[in-house]
Amino acid sequence: MAVLAGRGADAVTIRGIAARVGVAPNAVYTYFPDKAAVVRGLAEHLLGRVDHDRFTDPSQPRRELVRALALELRTKLPAHPGSVHLMLGHPPDGPHTWAVRETLLAVLADAGLGPGDAADASHLIDVHILGSVAVEAAAGPEGSAVAAARFRWGLEQLLDGLAAYAVPAGVERPAPR
Amino acid sequence: MAVLAGRGADAVTIRGIAARVGVAPNAVYTYFPDKAAVVRGLAEHLLGRVDHDRFTDPSQPRRELVRALALELRTKLPAHPGSVHLMLGHPPDGPHTWAVRETLLAVLADAGLGPGDAADASHLIDVHILGSVAVEAAAGPEGSAVAAARFRWGLEQLLDGLAAYAVPAGVERPAPR
DNA sequence: ACCTGAACACCGTTCAAGT
DNA sequence: ACCTGAACACCGTTCAAGT
Numbered sequence: 479m480a481v482l483a484g485r486g487a488d489a490v491t492i493r494g495i496a497a498r499v500g501v502a503p504n505a506v507y508t509y510f511p512d513k514a515a516v517v518r519g520l521a522e523h524l525l526g527r528v529d530h531d532r533f534t535d536p537s538q539p540r541r542e543l544v545r546a547l548a549l550e551l552r553t554k555l556p557a558h559p560g561s562v563h564l565m566l567g568h569p570p571d572g573p574h575t576w577a578v579r580e581t582l583l584a585v586l587a588d589a590g591l592g593p594g595d596a597a598d599a600s601h602l603i604d605v606h607i608l609g610s611v612a613v614e615a616a617a618g619p620e621g622s623a624v625a626a627a628r629f630r631w632g633l634e635q636l637l638d639g640l641a642a643y644a645v646p647a648g649v650e651r652p653a654p655r
Numbered sequence: 656m657a658v659l660a661g662r663g664a665d666a667v668t669i670r671g672i673a674a675r676v677g678v679a680p681n682a683v684y685t686y687f688p689d690k691a692a693v694v695r696g697l698a699e700h701l702l703g704r705v706d707h708d709r710f711t712d713p714s715q716p717r718r719e720l721v722r723a724l725a726l727e728l729r730t731k732l733p734a735h736p737g738s739v740h741l742m743l744g745h746p747p748d749g750p751h752t753w754a755v756r757e758t759l760l761a762v763l764a765d766a767g768l769g770p771g772d773a774a775d776a777s778h779l780i781d782v783h784i785l786g787s788v789a790v791e792a793a794a795g796p797e798g799s800a801v802a803a804a805r806f807r808w809g810l811e812q813l814l815d816g817l818a819a820y821a822v823p824a825g826v827e828r829p830a831p832r
Numbered sequence: 833a834c835c836t837g838a839a840c841a842c843c844g845t846t847c848a849a850g851t
Numbered sequence: 852a853c854c855t856g857a858a859c860a861c862c863g864t865t866c867a868a869g870t
Binding site: 668669670680681684689690 | 842843844845846847
């Protein structure tokens, strides 16, 4: 985390981390089997910083909750530009990743989406977040404000599309397959 | 291109390309200033293979055209899984890239989107394509069919959202700002 | 269990030199 | 203009050895 924050994603390297800890490069292999595991652990730790419980407040409109969670992920995920490039190669799958995914799925299901639709919708939002950040990182740091605005614009279009699937609470809907 | 197709994205390397051509590694620097330029050229060449003129047929519904172009890009772009990982770091900006972008913008404008909305919508579709392929590549080759299906599903939600912005042809719309 | 030194097989890039 | 040999400053990873 210190290396990522201080010297950028390119410096996140086995040797760089080892140097930061003051240890020989191969000493890292005592704790991680390979670099992929290190990066996965890093992404997991980043997702652990997301306070996802905040987005289950049932007094808020569902659309508001989904929007807020998506925005939180989009802003917290890339601590440093280029960190996405790292975790794009090695997707996280630890408990924190799972917890965030569960929260999003729960809100979507609560909004009236069936299990299959909720899974597809969750994946769609994932893709939008990762794609947006990746394109922003690729374009360089100059168009960061534009990218954020376009993310929000796109998110609204996407939520509009999903709204058709959202059956209001209390209304009959088909049984889950 | 031969290296990418034959030995994967990881083998797309200055030294690998040089070896394939039968030349010393540094000879590549006669033609390209650095590796980023090589990858950009590669992405440009890939986009040149997209027959984007096919998607301007005015007899087809606009939504059909946008959908078809998006699907064409999604299938042609990653010749090999992981090629996205390459061009995500070095976004292409050559004439072919421009031509494809122009075609998409034209169809969107033709569908009744104002210039600003068309630009945002084009970017949204870009993000969805790149995000989808990137997530697929990250997940590994096993879930490729699922990823493609989810791309199409998400694309429909996205088109539903955009449909609200599409003023039918012949109808008055606000003057471009 | 945890660390080291040394090595292996790679990278991108540069430099000086040749034709 | 186009290529070479040699080198520099890096990588991830492994191996044998130490405590």
